[in-house]
Structure formats: structure tokens, C-alpha cells
Amino acid sequence: MTEFALDTHTALFIIIGFALAWIAFGVWLGRKNKSHEDFALAGRNVGYAFAAATAMATWVTSNTTLVAPQLTYQLGVWGMVGYSFAALGLLLFAPMAKRIKQLLPQGYTSGDFIRLRYGRFAWGVFIVISVVYAFGWLVSLGMAGGILLEALSGLDYYIGMTIILAMCVGYTLFGGLRAVIATDFLQALIIIIGVAVIAYWLIDNVGLTSIHTELSQAHPQLLDLLFPAAVMFLFNNIFFGLGEIFHSNVWWSRALSFRKDVAYKAYITGGLLWLPIPIVTGFIALAAPQLGIFPASADMIGPAVASSVLGKAGAIVVFIVVFSALASSLDSLLAASSDLVTQDIYHKLIKKKATDQQLMRFNRYCLLGLGFMTWLLCLPRIATLGALLNFAGAFVASTIWPIVIGLYWRRLQGTFAGLAMAAGTIAGLIAYFWIGFYVAALVSCAVSGLICAAGVVFNKRQFSWHELQESRQ
Amino acid sequence: MMISETALYLLVTGALLLTVLAPIVLIGLFLKDYFSKSIW
Amino acid sequence: MRLSGPQTEVRAGYFVIEFEHVPAALRPLYLQVSTSNSFDTIVQTVPVMGDFEQVTLTGFESGHYFIRATHEDTVVSETAINVTVSHYPVWQALTLFCIGALLFLLLLITLISGHKKAVNND
Known part of the structure; x- marks a missing residue:
């Protein structure tokens, strides 16, 4: 019989307690939501502290708490350092967030921008990419929730996954983006403090010298600075991260909800706060061989180390940290995706004259529907978390160039932008299957970049920024 | 080429130090926003 | 077994x-x-x-x-x-690394020059 760090009843007690507290908090925050703009964009006036915390906390996901240790266990020191370079996504998005606020003061979603800037064709391609990515991420988060709770406490995968999804849908449903952002602030504090405590415990009790000695004797490749697979993975991972942030409505709706003078510095601060976290979580995996911990599958290494060595109190800390990390991303993604469906599909295609109250109601139904669909897709445990996320890299990296050029230059037109995203995605997928996961995002971004360059060279017509100002009812 | 123990030590403790600084920064910013009534 | x-x-x-x-x-x-x-x-x-x-x-x-x-x-x-x-050869890894670095540098230049232009027009 496998020994679990936490008994199932304690685990269940903790997550139900947290679920009720977060939902109550969401209801309390939801009092202020009078209009759809309040619900979807928190009144467009979020201050610096909440803005920086939400940028950081949303980017701390199953990626950082489960996959960063996994990659460190597989690829060593380069795995964790390479992962921390994903902070570049937040840092480079900072000037773009400022530009987005300036170009679209009344905008709602990233889809809004693509439709107005590039027209229907490019918009269609973009929506397909967004949907694939959003579901890939939602499902990987939902699955991570179930896997984690099971690994730490033996709680059934289906029960854990169901509770975490229901909780996030619950508080977002009542509180909207305000609830997402305020819970993110608290979740950010929990995550940072928890991660720091675990890493400090390992350094203090196991010692870096003994970890280094053990690795250099029995697992030398993990300390190798020229580890080929890790060196190849580095830039691919960076482009993947840039693609995720640049295209996703999770980051656009945040930029639009922040106060005007706050958008730029919030993303910079969030990025800098995020930067060291994958190194700290990855380090936990480096300590595993010295502790005699070899997981069944690599994505379990983080929870496995923590639950094996930290005892019950430590296991509770890990449990709460990863639970918070998952929730802080899951809620953001649910909210941003239902905004995208409400605004870009319902409001622009189906019911153009929808009233504010109708939009808010539709947005809530949408949240419920998305939560339910995610739950259905999480029922079969499909792939390992890392594989699922790398697959999405081919999709999102194709949007990097069209978005950057579209925000700052007037020369690129819709046909080329749409083609760039479609061809980039296809090329990335081909590279993924023919060459390997470590080139999918790189090839996708390069191909899309070439088509955008051709578009800029061959195009004569200049886009007028005024076309972005759409009349609103 | 293996990373030396010193470099690993600096990397991990440096990252840990920055991580510890983060909650202090966030709470400081929150208090500033709270007293100037600019949270939302 | x-x-x-x-x-x-x-x-x-x-x-x-x-x-x-x-x-x-x-x-x-x-x-x-x-x-x-x-x-x-x-x-x-x-x-x-x-x-x-x-x-x-x-x-x-x-x-x-x-x-x-x-x-x-x-x-x-x-x-x-x-x-x-059998690890991938180091030359292959470094080639991909350099291509990635070049593409990233291009993106960085595009983004920074766009940002500067936007700030100047403001």
C-alpha cells in the first residue's frame, strides 16, 4: 500500500474549506459589479498592487509548480533556468499592454483587436488557435489538479478535479474579474511563501553540497551546461511562452482592466517577481536523487519530493501552494475565455444589439458551460502534462509576429496575417511530429515571421488606426 | 561542462532571496494603494 | 518478474x-x-x-x-x-540555439523600435 503524506480526509477538509472561502470572497467582491464592463474588466481601473500580483500569479500555474520540477528532473539545471526565461513573456508584454490600452481604450478582448485590425479571415484563424490553446491549458490545469491531489493524499482523481473546477467556476461566476484578480493577490502570497519555505527547508536539511555531490556522481547529465536536449529546448520554450501571453485574452483582458498608468509597470513587476520561482521549484526536483526519490512518472516529482520528506505539515503547505497555483490560472482562463465567447461570438455575430444585462447573463452561462466542457475533457487522463502543453506551442507561437506587427505597424494586412498564423501552426505541427517537441514553437514562429515579412514588403495600403475605434451601443 | 557547486549555490540562494522579497513588495504596494484609495 | x-x-x-x-x-x-x-x-x-x-x-x-x-x-x-x-550531438543543439537566438533578437528589435515609435508619436 502506498503511503500518502496527507490522509484523504484532511485533504478533502482543506480543499472544501478553501473552496467555500474563495466562493464567499467572490460573492462579496461581486456586490460591486453593476455592468458587464464591471464583470468582465473589473471596471477598467485596477491599481498597481493587484495588477502586478495578478500578472505574476496567473503565470504561476501547473507549469511552474509541476512542470518546472518535471523538466528539472529530466533536463537538469538548464531545465529550471530555461523555464525561468518564460518570464520574458510578461516582461515583453509590458510595452504591448500600454499600447493596447492606448489603441483600444474601449476594447474587451484580443479577438476584438484581431477582427478590427485584420478582418474576418485572420480572426477566424485566430479564434481556432485561441480555442485550441484555451482548452489545452484548461484541461491540463484540471488534470493537474486531480493528479496532484491524488499524489499527495490518495484522494480520487475525479473528486479532486471536480472540486477544483467547481470552485473556480463558482467564485468567477459571482465575482467576475474582480474576484479573479483579488483571489490572485492572495494566491500569489500563498504560493511565494510556500515555495520559499520548502526550498529553504531542503537547503537547510539536505544541503546544496550533498545534492551537488550526489548528482555529479550518479546523474552527471543533470549538471551539464551543454546538455543537448536542454539547449535545444531553451528558445523553443521562450517562443512558446511569448505566444501564450501575446495572443491569449487572459493577458489582454488584464491589460484592458488595469488603470492606464499601471499597465506597463504591472507587467514588468509581475515578470520580475515570477523570474526566480521556477528555479526555486525546479531545485526541489534536483534534491530528489539525494533523497532516494525516483517518481513513477516525471510530472509527479514535485509533489513526490515534498510529500516524502516534509512530513504532514510540509505536505499541507505543498498541497495548498499547488492548489492555489492551479486556481489562480484556472479562474483567469475561464473568465478570459468566456469573455472572448461573449464579446467576439455572441455580441459580434449572434446578437449585435444585446443589452448590458443580456451580455452579463450570457457571460455567466458561458462560464458554466466552459467549466462543464473542461470537466468532460478531463475525465480521460490523456497525455502527460508536458506533452499536452508542448503540442499547443505550435499553435500559439504563430501569433507572435502578427500581433507585434499589428500593434505597431500599419503595413501588414489581414490576408497575410491570417496566412502567417495558419501556415505557422501547420509548419509547427509538422515539425513537432517529424523532428520533435523541441522545435514546434520555434518553427511555427519562424514560418509565421517570414510570411509577415512578405506581407509587409508586398503591401501598399496602410492601415488607419481609427478603424480600431468601433462605435458601441 | 558541469556547473560548479558555487554557481549552483549562487543560483539557488539568489533565486530564493528574490522569491522572499516578492511578498514584501506586493504587500507594500497593496498598503500604498489601500491608503491612497486606488485599489480598484 | x-x-x-x-x-x-x-x-x-x-x-x-x-x-x-x-x-x-x-x-x-x-x-x-x-x-x-x-x-x-x-x-x-x-x-x-x-x-x-x-x-x-x-x-x-x-x-x-x-x-x-x-x-x-x-x-x-x-x-x-x-x-x-545517445544524446543529440552538441552541434545540432547549438545550431538550433543560434537560430532561436537570432529569431528572438529580431523580435526584440521589432518590438522595441515599435514601442519607441509609439512613445514618440504620443
Whole structure:
């Protein structure tokens, strides 16, 4: 019989307690939501502290708490350092967030921008990419929730996954983006403090010298600075991260909800706060061989180390940290995706004259529907978390160039932008299957970049920024 | 080429130090926003 | 009991070893890794967690490795299995690294010059 760090009843007690507290908090925050703009964009006036915390906390996901240790266990020191370079996504998005606020003061979603800037064709391609990515991420988060709770406490995968999804849908449903952002602030504090405590415990009790000695004797490749697979993975991972942030409505709706003078510095601060976290979580995996911990599958290494060595109190800390990390991303993604469906599909295609109250109601139904669909897709445990996320890299990296050029230059037109995203995605997928996961995002971004360059060279017509100002009812 | 123990030590403790600084920064910013009534 | 490992060359130094129907009497189970079929020198001894039927090993340099299972210092696997680790060549890794770096630099230049232009027009 496998020994679990936490008994199932304690685990269940903790997550139900947290679920009720977060939902109550969401209801309390939801009092202020009078209009759809309040619900979807928190009144467009979020201050610096909440803005920086939400940028950081949303980017701390199953990626950082489960996959960063996994990659460190597989690829060593380069795995964790390479992962921390994903902070570049937040840092480079900072000037773009400022530009987005300036170009679209009344905008709602990233889809809004693509439709107005590039027209229907490019918009269609973009929506397909967004949907694939959003579901890939939602499902990987939902699955991570179930896997984690099971690994730490033996709680059934289906029960854990169901509770975490229901909780996030619950508080977002009542509180909207305000609830997402305020819970993110608290979740950010929990995550940072928890991660720091675990890493400090390992350094203090196991010692870096003994970890280094053990690795250099029995697992030398993990300390190798020229580890080929890790060196190849580095830039691919960076482009993947840039693609995720640049295209996703999770980051656009945040930029639009922040106060005007706050958008730029919030993303910079969030990025800098995020930067060291994958190194700290990855380090936990480096300590595993010295502790005699070899997981069944690599994505379990983080929870496995923590639950094996930290005892019950430590296991509770890990449990709460990863639970918070998952929730802080899951809620953001649910909210941003239902905004995208409400605004870009319902409001622009189906019911153009929808009233504010109708939009808010539709947005809530949408949240419920998305939560339910995610739950259905999480029922079969499909792939390992890392594989699922790398697959999405081919999709999102194709949007990097069209978005950057579209925000700052007037020369690129819709046909080329749409083609760039479609061809980039296809090329990335081909590279993924023919060459390997470590080139999918790189090839996708390069191909899309070439088509955008051709578009800029061959195009004569200049886009007028005024076309972005759409009349609103 | 293996990373030396010193470099690993600096990397991990440096990252840990920055991580510890983060909650202090966030709470400081929150208090500033709270007293100037600019949270939302 | 029988062990099974990767069927093809391992390219990144980590792989999964599976074992079927391990009787409870053989737990705790250990895996021994050696560079020779005679197991004169053991590179790693890996405890298998709980009652899992697989384990992920990591951190191997290029080379041939032999793996067998033991319980209380007795060998319990029928035959030792053979795993070949062959990392990608460094030149290939560095080529991809340089292409990535170049593309990233281009993006950075585009973004920064766009941002400057936007700030100046403001």
C-alpha cells in the first residue's frame, strides 16, 4: 500500500474549506459589479498592487509548480533556468499592454483587436488557435489538479478535479474579474511563501553540497551546461511562452482592466517577481536523487519530493501552494475565455444589439458551460502534462509576429496575417511530429515571421488606426 | 561542462532571496494603494 | 518478474522502466544500474516508490546501461535489460540555439523600435 503524506480526509477538509472561502470572497467582491464592463474588466481601473500580483500569479500555474520540477528532473539545471526565461513573456508584454490600452481604450478582448485590425479571415484563424490553446491549458490545469491531489493524499482523481473546477467556476461566476484578480493577490502570497519555505527547508536539511555531490556522481547529465536536449529546448520554450501571453485574452483582458498608468509597470513587476520561482521549484526536483526519490512518472516529482520528506505539515503547505497555483490560472482562463465567447461570438455575430444585462447573463452561462466542457475533457487522463502543453506551442507561437506587427505597424494586412498564423501552426505541427517537441514553437514562429515579412514588403495600403475605434451601443 | 557547486549555490540562494522579497513588495504596494484609495 | 524499458535509443538521458505484476513479497523493490552486464560496478541503486509499477530514471550520459531488479540484495528480475543512451550531438543543439537566438533578437528589435515609435508619436 502506498503511503500518502496527507490522509484523504484532511485533504478533502482543506480543499472544501478553501473552496467555500474563495466562493464567499467572490460573492462579496461581486456586490460591486453593476455592468458587464464591471464583470468582465473589473471596471477598467485596477491599481498597481493587484495588477502586478495578478500578472505574476496567473503565470504561476501547473507549469511552474509541476512542470518546472518535471523538466528539472529530466533536463537538469538548464531545465529550471530555461523555464525561468518564460518570464520574458510578461516582461515583453509590458510595452504591448500600454499600447493596447492606448489603441483600444474601449476594447474587451484580443479577438476584438484581431477582427478590427485584420478582418474576418485572420480572426477566424485566430479564434481556432485561441480555442485550441484555451482548452489545452484548461484541461491540463484540471488534470493537474486531480493528479496532484491524488499524489499527495490518495484522494480520487475525479473528486479532486471536480472540486477544483467547481470552485473556480463558482467564485468567477459571482465575482467576475474582480474576484479573479483579488483571489490572485492572495494566491500569489500563498504560493511565494510556500515555495520559499520548502526550498529553504531542503537547503537547510539536505544541503546544496550533498545534492551537488550526489548528482555529479550518479546523474552527471543533470549538471551539464551543454546538455543537448536542454539547449535545444531553451528558445523553443521562450517562443512558446511569448505566444501564450501575446495572443491569449487572459493577458489582454488584464491589460484592458488595469488603470492606464499601471499597465506597463504591472507587467514588468509581475515578470520580475515570477523570474526566480521556477528555479526555486525546479531545485526541489534536483534534491530528489539525494533523497532516494525516483517518481513513477516525471510530472509527479514535485509533489513526490515534498510529500516524502516534509512530513504532514510540509505536505499541507505543498498541497495548498499547488492548489492555489492551479486556481489562480484556472479562474483567469475561464473568465478570459468566456469573455472572448461573449464579446467576439455572441455580441459580434449572434446578437449585435444585446443589452448590458443580456451580455452579463450570457457571460455567466458561458462560464458554466466552459467549466462543464473542461470537466468532460478531463475525465480521460490523456497525455502527460508536458506533452499536452508542448503540442499547443505550435499553435500559439504563430501569433507572435502578427500581433507585434499589428500593434505597431500599419503595413501588414489581414490576408497575410491570417496566412502567417495558419501556415505557422501547420509548419509547427509538422515539425513537432517529424523532428520533435523541441522545435514546434520555434518553427511555427519562424514560418509565421517570414510570411509577415512578405506581407509587409508586398503591401501598399496602410492601415488607419481609427478603424480600431468601433462605435458601441 | 558541469556547473560548479558555487554557481549552483549562487543560483539557488539568489533565486530564493528574490522569491522572499516578492511578498514584501506586493504587500507594500497593496498598503500604498489601500491608503491612497486606488485599489480598484 | 520481467522488466521492460525503452525500445529505441534514449536521446535526452531520462527514461521509464516498467515492471509487471510485482508480488507484494518483493516490495520494497530496488533497481540496480550498471555499465556492464556482470554488474561489477553499480552506477545507481534506485528505490522504487510505493506500489507503483514503473519508475523514471534520469541524468544519464551517453552509453550502454544494464538494469536489473533486486529485493533484499537478491536479484529478482529474470534478465537484466539493456538501455542505450545517445544524446543529440552538441552541434545540432547549438545550431538550433543560434537560430532561436537570432529569431528572438529580431523580435526584440521589432518590438522595441515599435514601442519607441509609439512613445514618440504620443
